[in-house]
Amino acid sequence: MPAQWEAHRTSGSTIAAIATPMGQGGVGIVRLSGPQSLDIAEKLFVPGPRFKGFKAYKLHYGWIKNRNQQILDEVLLAYMPAPYSYTREDVVEINCHGGPAVLEGVLEALYHLGAEPAAPGEFTKRAFLNNRMDLTQAEAALEMINAPTQDGALLARDKLQGHLKERVDSLRDSLEKLKQELCLAVDFPEEDLECLPLADLAQRTNSAVREIDQLLKAFEQNRVFREGALVVLAGRVNAGKSSLMNALLGRERAIVTSIPGTTRDYLEEAINLDGLPVRLVDTAGRRPTRDKIEMMGLETGRQLISRSDLCILVLDAGQEPAPEDLDILEEISPGKLVLAVNKQDLVSGTPGWVQDLKDKGLDLVHTSATLGHGLENLTRAIRSRILGEKRPQATSSLAPNLRQKTALDKARQELLLLADEARQEMPYDVLGVRLDYACTFLDEITGRIVTDDILNSIFENFCIGK
């Protein structure tokens, strides 16, 4: 462990928090970590008749008292002694009935006996500081909780298991080794050591860059599984955007009326499209307007479209595309566009202009939001526009998160500079400094080098009790 963290480890405080969500549940867990965990829990626990002392990793049946020494709830209690626990400290978990009043009563009693409230992510932070996991694994715990779909969970699992850490560490080790070979040539020039040939250096730098590129590619490919794809419904007023939003969600989320200009602001809802997590956004319908509020809504819509992974242009099958629709057709590349020709129930046959759009090779589906027709085709079109035919490769594509990606970018940049400087035959010690920088950026990913700022920015996103 880096020396700077010794202080944290020996700080000796015992933290407590409710580890399960607030609300009613079958079971709710209150968690303690730190040297006083068992002492504190013991003072509140009234064991059942078969209890013969606290055994590690057993569930002990009994009752728990509140801070006034009244029996509060029937519980199961687990004791996990250091260092074989989640945090590597003594951990006690109290499994209560899952109601907020019970859990708060227990927590209050723990505070009363000297436990301190845990900060967000503090259990996992302690696990990291005590070397039970590296930073990529700590982040994976959060990604697991936030995973919007099962595929997203599989990606988090790979990192939780330490596969990203292994990849980054082995890349770092190869650069470290390269640097040692360079330095040997610098430090003992008189010994006539064979210098590392520049061609070797170039080749090894190159292969490190390629390794980084693979990880960066996985970042892009898997982004939608971590965050959800942004899909925006757009088009002229009254085309049926809000109706389609509701139909896809399966509930009446957005207001629908026959009055053009019903939606003025945007609405966002999360939806799982056959495993693809989507943030579906309904926007204000387009039309010429001087209304200030409506203009603001339209501007918001435009910004959403520009950030979107996919735009669904909703057209009214009974009307030729309006200039506003043609604007969207112009603005957006066909790869990010699906046309939904809606109100299909009101027309018979395929109007000529629809055929023209199809002939242009645009992705087009016929829908009737009110009858619920064409929704599967629309879902399929959205999926295949965003994903192609691929699903995430749960075992082979290790996907860095944004923080990790940013550090990889920086390491890659150093390696490219190194390659450049090697071509200019710069001195070996100059080249060595580039390798040092690259290693430093890789170390930021795993947390071998870490600042308080990095730690805070990671763990402030956790929930309390994790």
Ligand SMILES: Nc1nc2c(c(=O)[nH]1)N(C=O)[C@@H](CNc1ccc(C(=O)N[C@@H](CCC(=O)O)C(=O)O)cc1)CN2
């Ligand atoms: N009740 C409960 N469920 C939970 C957790 C928890 O902390 N408590 N977890 C929390 O995120 C996750 C499981 N992760 C865990 C990771 C390590 C250890 C642990 O005690 N490891 C020890 C002992 C391992 C062993 O006995 O083989 C160790 O690594 O030394 C516990 C949970 C999900 N479910």
Ligand SMILES: Nc1nc2c(ncn2[C@@H]2O[C@H](COP(=O)(O)OP(=O)(O)OP(=O)(O)O)[C@@H](O)[C@H]2O)c(=O)[nH]1
């Ligand atoms: N017959 C038929 N009517 C539809 C269909 N989809 C929507 N409508 C009707 O068209 C009208 C407008 O629907 P909305 O969903 O509010 O349209 P919008 O595009 O959100 O409109 P704005 O919010 O004004 O931009 C409503 O009266 C809907 O009932 C459809 O597929 N078939």
Ligand SMILES: [Mg+2]
């Ligand atoms: Mg609407």
